[in-house]
Amino acid sequence: MKKIMLLSATAALLLSSCVSQKKYSELETLQKETKDQLNTATVKLNSCLDEKERFNEQIKVLNNQNAALLNNVGNLATLSTKEAANLEKSLESIKEKDMKIQRMQDAITKKDSVTLALVTSLKGALGNLNDEDIQINVEKGVVYVSISDKLLFDSGRYNVSARAKQVLGKVATVVKNKPEIEFMVEGHTDDQAIKTAVLEDNWDLSVKRATSVVRVLQNEFGVPPERMTAAGRSYYIPLATNATAEGRAQNRRTRIVILPKLDQFYNLIESGMKEAK
Incomplete structure (x- = not known):
């Protein structure tokens, strides 16, 4: 701008000094070129300013995106922490359940060992008795x-025979x-x-046969009565058909049921749980 003013002043001075036409034309041409260069520079400057504004907008957008991304990363980190905590709890729960299952399996194994013995x-x-007379x-x-x-x-009776007492004596020794x-x-009929x-009926017969066996075990072989229960089942749990003599013979029986002590079984589990802690 200063250059233009200088040139204008110079031109005016020259004109006032009655410069030659040739010199004036040269100065005029120089002024035009300078003006064109200024216009070009102004356009470029405006373009640069516009581009700078665009860059600033892009930077602003990127900054916002970065902030959102960092926020998401923070949320993911928080989520991952929660998931890790939940996973840890799940693993602890599975471990505890596995431990309980193992304790139960150990208790069952021990109980099975007792049963086998x-x-x-x-x-x-x-072992020297006929399998048809006694089954285990x-x-x-x-x-x-x-x-x-x-x-x-004997048929229709509930008094224990002398031979049967020998068998019951062997059972008593074991129990x-x-x-x-x-x-x-x-008792079954x-x-x-x-x-x-x-x-009165088969209920009476089955019960009296059961109580007769219990009395023999208690009175003659010293089995503690508190460990025994007498029960009559009449004819309602047959092993075979009652339509044949052979079937009826199978159904007439006395069965000794060794009852599992559930309290002892659970004590084995609880003991195993305490040992595992």
């Missing part, structure tokens, strides 16, 4: 000793050596109706 002892004591089996962890009616009683077990004596001066 009992079966072995009973079979050792009664295990169902769902419970030991059953089934003694046929013909071995224990007395295992004070941790309890058992129930069940066939479906043939019975009624006497003493017996």
Whole structure:
């Protein structure tokens, strides 16, 4: 701008000094070129200013995006922390459940070992008897000793025979050596109706046969009565059909059920849980 003013002043001075036409034309041309250069510079400057404004807007947008991204990262970090805490809790819960399952499995294994030892002892004591007269089996962890009616009683009677007392004596020897077990004596009959001066029906017969066995075990072989239960099942749990003599013979039986002591079983679990802590 100063340059233009200087040139204008110079031109005016020259004109006033009556410069030559040639010199004036040269100065005029120089003034025009300078003006064009100024216009070009002004356009470039304005363009640069516009571009700077765009850059500033872009920087502002990027700053906002960065702030949002940092905020999201913070949220993700918080989420990850919560997820990690939940995962840790889940793992602890699984670990605790696994420990309980292991304690239960150990208790079941120990109980099964006791059951196996009992079966072995009973079979050792009664092994010389006919399998049709006495059977020992295990169902769902419970030991059953089934003694046929013909071995224990006369037909329609509930007094224990002398031969049956020998068998009951062997059973008593085994159970007395295992004070941790309890058992129930069940009387079973066939479906043939019975009624006497003493017996009302098969319920009466089955119960009296069970109580007769319990009395022999208590009075003659010293089995503690608090460890025994007498029960009559009548003819409602048959092993075979009552339509044949063979089937009815199978159904007439006395069964000794070795009862699992659930309190001892749970004590084994609780003991295992305490040891694991």
